[in-house]
Amino acid sequence: MSQTKDKEMIQSGVTSTQQEKRIFYTVIGLTAFETILVTLALVPPQLWTRLLPGSSSAALDGPFPVALAPVIPVLLYVVPTLIGFLCRSWQKALLFATIPAWIGLGLFVIAAATKVGAFYLVSPSQVTSNVSVLELFAALGGIGWLARHLFKLNF
Amino acid sequence: MNPNIPKRPKRQVNGAIDGENTLPLAAARAPSSTGVIDNHETGENEAGEAIEDQETARVEAIEQQQSELPTHLPVEAPPSRITIPRGKALIGIFLLAIVVFSALNAGYAQFIGSQGWALVLGGSSNANNSNPLDKVKQQLHHSPTPGVSATTTPITPAQYIDAIIQNMTLDQKLGQMMIVQFYGSSYLPDISTMINQYNVGAVLLFTANNNIINKTQLTGLISQMQHDSTHNGIPLGIAIDQEGGYVDRLVNLDGPRPSATSLGATNNPSKAQAEGVLDASNLTSYGFNLNLAPVVDVNTVYNPQLYGRTFGNNPDIVTRMAEAYLQGLQKSGKVFGTLKHFPGLGDVATDPHIGVADVYRSKSQLESIDWSPYRAMIQQGNVHSIMVTHDILHAIDASAPATLSYRVVTGILRDELGFQGVIITDSLTMEGITALYSESQAAAQAVEAGDDLLMGASTPQILASMIQGIKQAISSGAISMQRIDASVRRILTMKYELGLLTLPNN
Numbered sequence: 001m002s003q004t005k006d007k008e009m010i011q012s013g014v015t016s017t018q019q020e021k022r023i024f025y026t027v028i029g030l031t032a033f034e035t036i037l038v039t040l041a042l043v044p045p046q047l048w049t050r051l052l053p054g055s056s057s058a059a060l061d062g063p064f065p066v067a068l069a070p071v072i073p074v075l076l077y078v079v080p081t082l083i084g085f086l087c088r089s090w091q092k093a094l095l096f097a098t099i100p101a102w103i104g105l106g107l108f109v110i111a112a113a114t115k116v117g118a119f120y121l122v123s124p125s126q127v128t129s130n131v132s133v134l135e136l137f138a139a140l141g142g143i144g145w146l147a148r149h150l151f152k153l154n155f
Numbered sequence: 156m157n158p159n160i161p162k163r164p165k166r167q168v169n170g171a172i173d174g175e176n177t178l179p180l181a182a183a184r185a186p187s188s189t190g191v192i193d194n195h196e197t198g199e200n201e202a203g204e205a206i207e208d209q210e211t212a213r214v215e216a217i218e219q220q221q222s223e224l225p226t227h228l229p230v231e232a233p234p235s236r237i238t239i240p241r242g243k244a245l246i247g248i249f250l251l252a253i254v255v256f257s258a259l260n261a262g263y264a265q266f267i268g269s270q271g272w273a274l275v276l277g278g279s280s281n282a283n284n285s286n287p288l289d290k291v292k293q294q295l296h297h298s299p300t301p302g303v304s305a306t307t308t309p310i311t312p313a314q315y316i317d318a319i320i321q322n323m324t325l326d327q328k329l330g331q332m333m334i335v336q337f338y339g340s341s342y343l344p345d346i347s348t349m350i351n352q353y354n355v356g357a358v359l360l361f362t363a364n365n366n367i368i369n370k371t372q373l374t375g376l377i378s379q380m381q382h383d384s385t386h387n388g389i390p391l392g393i394a395i396d397q398e399g400g401y402v403d404r405l406v407n408l409d410g411p412r413p414s415a416t417s418l419g420a421t422n423n424p425s426k427a428q429a430e431g432v433l434d435a436s437n438l439t440s441y442g443f444n445l446n447l448a449p450v451v452d453v454n455t456v457y458n459p460q461l462y463g464r465t466f467g468n469n470p471d472i473v474t475r476m477a478e479a480y481l482q483g484l485q486k487s488g489k490v491f492g493t494l495k496h497f498p499g500l501g502d503v504a505t506d507p508h509i510g511v512a513d514v515y516r517s518k519s520q521l522e523s524i525d526w527s528p529y530r531a532m533i534q535q536g537n538v539h540s541i542m543v544t545h546d547i548l549h550a551i552d553a554s555a556p557a558t559l560s561y562r563v564v565t566g567i568l569r570d571e572l573g574f575q576g577v578i579i580t581d582s583l584t585m586e587g588i589t590a591l592y593s594e595s596q597a598a599a600q601a602v603e604a605g606d607d608l609l610m611g612a613s614t615p616q617i618l619a620s621m622i623q624g625i626k627q628a629i630s631s632g633a634i635s636m637q638r639i640d641a642s643v644r645r646i647l648t649m650k651y652e653l654g655l656l657t658l659p660n661n
Contacts (some may be wrong), residue, residue: 001452041266042274045352049326057619066619076266077255090237108272115276136258139251149244 010082018092027086031096037072044109080137084144097141101133158552209420238629241284287322291658294318315411315658316647319389320640325629327388328643329622330354334394334579336361337615340368348382348615350391353622356646357445362404364613367656370441375595377442389494389647390655392608394493396447397434400463409437415450415476415500419466424479431483437524442492444653447493447542447579452526453501468501470527477528481537491653493579494532495542497568498557499525503546510589511556513548521550524653526572533574539649540577543606545587556588559599565605577645582612583621595624602634607642 040062052058061069080097087093108130213227239247243287266272295310297316300333308317320328333498334357337346349355358380360366360373367373377393384391397404412434418427438446453473454465477494484492498521503512517526532538543564545556552562560582568574582588592600594611598621601609628634650656 038266042276044276048239057616057623061619066616073266104272108276111276114270116163132258133326136255138259143248143255146239146244146247149239150241150248152241 007110023086025081027092027096030083030086031099034076034083034100036105037076037079038100039107042104042107077136077140079141081144081147084141085147087141087145088143088148090142093141093145094138097144098134098137101137105130105133157413159398162467162644182476183383202340222558237503243360263413282658285322286386287319287327290322291315291318294322294581295659310658312651312658315656316644316651319647319656320643323643325626325636325639327354327624328639331356331389331643331646332607332609332625332639333357333610333612333618334359334610335618336364336393336610337366338364338613340365340372340376342376345614346380347383349612349618350380351387352619353615354384354387354389355391355612356389357394359394359396359447359610360404361395362407365407367507373408377444383479390650391656392445392646392650392653393443394445394447395438395443397438397443398448398450398464399430399434401626402448402464407435415448415466415480416463416464418480419476421477422472423580424475427476427479431480431492432486433483435484435487439487444490444655445493445540446490447495448484449480449492449494450496451532452492452496452499453524453528455501455626456504458500458506460508461500472523473558474528474531478518478532478535478537483530485537485539488652489654491539493540493542494538495543496531496581497526497529497541498543498546498548498551498563500544500546501525505546506539509586511591514546514548514550516548516550518550519546526567529568529574530572533572538574538576539652540579540608541574542579542581543568544581544655545585555600555604556591557581558588558606559597559603559604563604569605575645577607577649579603579608580606580610584608584613584617585611593624595619596625597624598622599624599628599634603628607645 035128042116043062045058048058048062052063057066061072064072080100083097084093087096160325241607323331331392333353333355335346335349335355336359336425337343337349338344346358350358360377366376381391381393395404397412398415399412399417399418401413406412408416413430418430434446434448438444449466450461451473452462452465453470454461454468466473481492481494484490499514500512501524502514502516505512514521514648522530529538529541543558545558547553547556548560548563551567552560554560557563564578568578580601583592583596583601588597588611594617599613602625612621625634625639629636631640647656
């Protein structure tokens with residue numbers, strides 16, 4: 001009987017570890033997915049129309065079909081919230097939720113500095129917009145993390 | 156210690172302390188067959204009771220210890236977690252939602268707006284990032300020998316327009332064939348996208364769409380649209396339907412204008428001409444270059460939709476007054492008028508916004524009444540554009556609304572009446588049309604019928620759908636590239652005549 005109990009106890013410990021791993025991998029996957037979505041926003045519409053000459057919506061929706069296109073902006077905001085929701089600590093929630101924005105912003109700064117010029121990047125409107133992107137993602141991650149406490153989640 | 160009392164094996168107790176099994180403890184308490192109880196029964200009462208008390212105390216202590224033992228195997232303690240009460244979490248979410256809301260405007264614009272990342276990196280020009288006017292200039296501007304200043308080949312307007320068309324992509328051509336609307340008083344992403352990404356040919360502003368608020372806003376909005384459009388290549392036609400009377404879009408800016416019916420009642424063409432001049436002056440001051448007026452329907456039945464909008468019920472009066480108004484309007488050469496609503500709404504009571512009207516007049520009746528003003532004014536050569544509406548002419552083509560009928564648009568208006576200017580459709584997203592056709596079907600069929608400028612798109616999505624419909628018709632062979640080029644040529648010719656396109660300088 002004692003051996004059975006020991007087994008159960010050992011198994012519960014293993015399950016908890018596996019669950020944590022699964023959640024971690026999910027967070028990483030979601031962060032990667034969000035990074036792709038944000039990076040796609042950097043691609044000029046001209047490139048999409050050149051790659052998809054038969055599509056009249058390529059300039060507007062990029063590579064996404066018309067039916068799917070409305071979902072993409074929604075995902076841009078839902079995914080960081082979900083990332084925050086899955087993170088146990090608020091530090092991780094903010095970090096993973098804002099990584100896509102940092103990457104997107106970094107790529108934009110490099111590309112824009114080359115193409116448009118560095119002075120453009122320090123123009124007040126650009127600074128405001130770019131800071132707002134980070135602020136937006138951080139706030140969404142924070143909302144997700146706080147939502148854990150609404151549901152009293154412990155995973 | 157009484158030697159008669161048999162010693163309880165220590166191992167048994169230790170086993171209990173170790174918590175290996177609870178049975179020995181139960182057995183120790185049971186008043187039956189254990190050695191301890193047996194001793195108690197043999198009469199050595201006092202000493203035995205004392206020992207038993209000690210044993211009981213020990214057992215209780217063991218039980219107490221056992222109850223305090225951990226129920227699980229010792230595992231690594233979980234990291235400390237912050238726990239926030241639900242109420243505080245809710246308040247936090249609310250506060251962050253405010254931050255999200257405030258950041259959305261600026262942050263979201265980076266993904267889609269006219270100043271978004273992609274547009275900053277790719278420029279605001281359309282599909283192939285090419286300005287057809289610049290290309291034409293480069294082709295015409297050449298320097299035969301090094302050191303000699305470059306010269307520009309002399310070119311006629313027709314050659315210039317043909318050269319522009321040759322340098323336009325299909326997307327640019329189809330964009331030119333669209334006259335779009337939008338909701339809002341400022342240069343919002345929808346209209347920005349339609350101008351920058353689809354290179355639309357014209358924009359129609361409405362008071363009902365909140366496009367017209369005050370003089371400063373209106374001038375600024377038109378200026379911004381025209382700036383972007385010119386940057387991409389071909390300037391926009393900026394349209395309004397300023398008829399006067401009940402359809403007076405600028406009443407809050409310039410005061411009320413007389414209705415066509417009241418002008419017609421005077422039977423004084425000079426008054427109509429003066430109104431045309433005044434309208435042109437007002438429209439030009441804001442940046443409009445296309446007025447969807449005058450109405451030349453010959454009103455013979457009561458139609459609430461046309462109340463006060465026609466010059467009368469006599470074709471001659473309508474012709475005379477409309478001619479005069481048009482001359483006044485187009486005198487400056489900066490604003491063109493549009494005759495409407497071909498093939499005529501004078502004999503119908505149905506509002507084309509909500510249904511397709513049926514016209515049962517014979518062809519001879521149509522020619523003598525409804526088409527009389529068109530014929531007369533087209534022959535004078537002063538008409539640059541005509542709007543076709545959605546009524547069904549049973550005498551000509553009962554299978555389709557006039558807008559989508561080849562027999563009406565090309566057969567009657569182009570071939571019989573000889574109109575060579577721009578044919579504009581009434582809105583293809585009116586219920587009369589959308590009840591029968593999808594946006595893409597209507598757009599394709601309108602081009603097949605012979606229309607040049609297609610009205611109805613109010614969002615980039617609808618615009619994309621209409622363009623897709625035309626592209627599919629081109630792919631299937633229903634519409635030829637020559638047909639597209641012919642429409643674009645007429646539109647560009649009108650823009651050239653308006654002064655929006657100028658020949659490259661020598």
